[in-house]
Amino acid sequence: MDQERRIKELLLLQRSAQKLNLILDLEVLLEEIANDVGETFGYLRTGILLKDNESNELEIAAVRGWTKNYHIKGDRFKIGEYGIIGQVAATKRTYYAPDVTIDPYYKVSEESTRSEVDIPLMINERLIGVFSIQHHETNAFDQARIHLLESLAANISIAIENARLFRSEKLERERISNELKDARNIQLHLFPQKSPELAGFNINGICLPCLEAGGDWFDYISLGDGRIGIVLADVSGKGMGAALLMSSTRSMLRLVADKESSPGIVLKLVNELLIKDFPTTKFVTIIYAILNPNNKTLVIANAGHLSPVLSDVSGTILLNTNSGLPLGISESIFGETEIKLSSGDKLLFYSDGVTEAMNKSEEEFGTERLIELVRMKSLTVNDVINKVKEYTAGHPQSDDITVVMIEAE
Template identity: 40%
Template sequence: MGSSWTRPPKLAAQAAPALRVAQLVREQEAEVRARERLEQELRLAHLIQQQFLPRKVPDLPGWQVAAFYRPARQVGGDFYDFIDLADGQIGLVVGDVTGHGVPAALVMATTRSAIRSEAPRLVAPGAVLARVNELLHGDMPSNMFVTCLFALLDPVRGRLRFANAGHDLPYVRRAAGVVELRATGMPLGIMADSRYAEAETVLAPGEGLLLHSDGLAEAHAPDHAMFGFPRLRDEMGRHQGGQPLIDGLLEALDRFTGPGWAQEDDITLVTLTRSARSEPREIASFAVPSRAGNERVVMDRVAEAITAAGIDMPGLARIKTAVSEAAMNAIEHGNRFSEDVPVGVQVLATDDEVLVRITDSGGDRAMPEPSQPDLEAKLAGKEKPRGWGLFLIKNMVDDMNVRTDGPQRVIELVARRKGGHDGDSGRAS
């Protein structure tokens, strides 16, 4: 037989719909499997991220601390952290990994672990970021990097030292308005030898700090307008710190985007606000002649005033030592042992602190910086055995301030009523 058999046209026409249906079924099954894989990946990414976020915010006496994190549908690489460090300091971390899903979550986990490992050893924010960048650079997936801000907070003094690896600028709300905190540096994982400049500021009582990722500022309204950093900054100025600030920012976002908004990126907010200091009340005021030995009189009377006021001061022994040294400094260097020139003493208390102000007549003479003495030089006789006073004072109390008021000089010693220097880290457990 020389000819091949062909399907009758009528039979082929009848089979075509069935073949098309089978093809559609296969395509739908493939789509279902792809969606299931995506959902599984999103669940895994979310699980990884949740495992590496803090369970709670730290309890810092004298501070309001709050944090908020909400992942986008695809789960980005946002993270934040609080790290206990030496001398009662706390490390603050906020970062953002490019990309979404499991790859971003894994890089986030690696970065967070590296910071936690290096921060206690290196402490300095610039050094910590430089080291973490070295660790990430060789293994960072292509087209990925990490923006990150690492800050070091001394909660007793309110001092904040920070470095920034290409992350969104933090804001501080002051009495005069909201300001940006600037420090420069490349994102982590891009260049092997990146260095990170440090900057420092002080948060006064009543002032607040906001760390954030770009998920809120870059949210879009239905008309494609962006929420924007200026709006974020303005909203911060309208709200007190802590949870009220976070609630206010999220309410502003809801008003801007309207109902039915699909969140495009993770949103992370961390805020710390230093409690406003209550007005100090005077609990003692007296004066003593500038005579050697009267430093002990000042020390004893200050301690008696604190005790009589019913103030619980676990570090009273250290305060007494600091007061004695400050009074001796005023008697000897400020008033030059002139017994007719008194040393004034004022003891005040707030809800959080005790303040001791010691006044002498040395306002026209510069006061040296309380630098650390050279112990070996003093023991070897190369330096005078004295000169420990200011260094000792500064390390016995939570803060020491010196100011001049015309001919007078005032040394103010500040001691927190709980925590602080008396063997306490200054941070609640």
């Protein structure tokens, strides 16, 4: 009979352990432990108390079968000072009171309790709490049953630690996610909030970071005399690091552009600043142009960026802009290309997130598709984005996508 009981209890122990290890929500887990142990092993009162390391106290985290006459969930007890649980927490050893009415450590938690066993919950010799079980009969726990409960307590400790780690990782993921969302919102506010109003021209831009924040950006800079600076750039790398470098480069460019009228000189001066400040493995590809609506000229300087696509009466081509080195690598001189925009002409700046976007067959969108797209009449920057999304359907976005289009009316 004892052997049959032992086998039954071991099966119950296995079932309880398997069930507990599937629960990763700490609050749910603790309630499940208190209820499941009572129902499985027939105990009227069970409780889980967790250690608060800062206050060196035990706090009731889950209970079953206790009334509110003495203690409720959330009550705290000093380790080593209060009752059997305090003694167990202090010694880190199981304590059994076969008759609580004569036990020197016992403190009343229920009038009808007659025997109690308390087991420390340990992880690598570190106390994390106490597992308390009470019965209304004296001598209710034999040695075999106590050993069984100690085995269960070991499983409970692991389950609690796993749930805590899961909660900690979840909170950390949420913290990082919230910070990235904040960074994205800040970055989005650094982008132009509206298109510039420039007589004879329509200028529009859009940026879609592949992560919450990224290294692509575009900008419009009012330069006086009706002129406007137009920027599209891509900091190497992705995520928060690239976004921070983007913000820094944007500030430098705006500061220099306000004082210099030559796009090539602006890039040269910004480059000199970045060489001093940028990490050695980072760089920026950038195209910076100044549009003068009075004579409809556009002067372009290019630092390692992709050639823009020009569409005019003679056709649609990649415009050779005498590209220099990306910014932040070494000292360099940046040439300038000047074009005159006539009615109906359009010029498209874009990042490599457009041409290198891949479909599910891992084929790139490519330059030829982009040129064909720019040939379309009444093209908008949203059309470009939508065509890229359509092409890459089923394949996740792997890089920031940024487009700026300048169109002469």
